[in-house]
Amino acid sequence: MRIARWIDATGIGEGFVIDDRVVAFPDSLTVTEVLARGLDAAHDAFARVRTAEGTALAGVRLLAPLVPASIRDFVAFEEHVEGVSAGVEGKSEVAPEWYQAPTFYFTNPHTVLGPGDRLDPPVTARLDFELEVAAIIGGAGGSNLTAEAATGHIFGYTIMxxxxxxxxxxxxxxVRLGPAKGKDFGTTLGPWIVTADELEQFVDADGFLAVRAEVRVNGELIGEDLVSNMGWPFGELVAYASRNSRVVPGDVLGSGTVGNGGCLGELWGRNGSLNPPPLQPGDEVRMTVEGIGELVGTVGAAVPAPELPAARERSRARYR
Known part of the structure; x- marks a missing residue:
């Protein structure tokens, strides 16, 4: 099943993508509600509307396929870490701590973009994309999940x-904290959520999702990889996220950037120069993931923000 949100002349719709049409969920359900009910309930809803006429997919504009409860973004590809560390931190290395656990950061669920949306970035000389696959949590959620149990909480996948x-x-x-403003201005998700059962055919013997991922800028192939090159399968990412915490329906867990050119930063680190060049206004970034689909985003003009002063020298007095 493919689950999507869209907008047309009648407003926002939420439901299934069936062949070349979109069909609303029964009973005016939302994606948020369907995720909370879980995959079995989604199959029941699909059976109720699968023969409905719906609306031509070409006649609607797809939105981000969900309103995330939260977004965790992992850094699960060793090859990406090797390359991008040189470009961002000045030296190429994979810290020993990377191998010990699947590290992630939280990013901004309030700046999510959908398929075809234009990104209006901050003022930056090094605008970059990052090609990822994201797991979407459904069902009851949970805490301190085992990897096996966590895999069962993955409702589906989308491109990120x-x-x-x-x-x-x-x-x-x-500053040893972050990233923050280098990341929180935009995350594009889509084109839809493909349910986990649809992608079981791509899961290898070790439990990794072996789908091919590609990214093109203005039609030129920049990066390509197998998602199974992650250091941990998705179930283990979810399990780690739940450790002494909680995952809930609608949580988005990004794989981290694929290797072999999944972002420009990796290539800058490996090449020792800004080659290929940073993204510019008007550039089109097209991501394709086997079994999921294609996600396109365009770059708009930078948006200057009001200036803030640097930190002020203080006396460190302990009493007024």
Missing amino acids: NDWSARDLQGREMK
């Missing part, structure tokens, strides 16, 4: 573009 301002990110990371 974690837009990045590498110069801002590089400054922030030197």
Whole structure:
């Protein structure tokens, strides 16, 4: 099943993509509600509307396929870490701590973009994309899940573009906290959620999702990889996220950027120069993931923000 949100002349619709049409969920359900009910309930809803006429897919504009409860973004590809660390931090290395657990950060669920949406970035000299696959949590959610149990909480998958301002990110990371403003201005999700059962055919013997992922800028192939090159399968990412915490329906867990050119930052680190060049206004970034579909985003003009002063020298007095 493919689950989507869209907008047309009648307003926002939420439901299934069936062949070349979109069909609303029964009983005016929303994607948020369907995720909370779980995959079995989604199959029941699909059976009720699968023969409905619906609306031509070509006649609607797809939105981000969900309103995320939260977005965690992992860094699960060793090859990506090797390359991008040189471009962002000045030296190429994979810290020993990377191998110990699947690290992630939280990003902004309030700046999510949908298929075809234009990104209006901050002022940056090093605008970048990041090609990822994201797991979407459904059902009851849970805490301290085992990897096996966590896999059962994955409702489906979508494509994720974690837009990045590498110069801002590089400054922030030197403070040993972040990334923050280098990341939180935009994340594109879509074109829809493909349910986990649809992708079982691509799961290899070790439990990794072996789908091919590609990214093109203005039609030129920049990066390509198998998602199964992750250091951990998705179930283990979900399990780690739930450790002494909680995952809930609508949580988005990005894989992190694929290797072999899944972002420009990796290539800058490997090449020792800004080659290929940073993204510019008017550029089109097209991501394709086997079994899921295609996600396109375009770059708009940078949006200057009001200036803030640097930190002021203080006396460190302990009493007024």
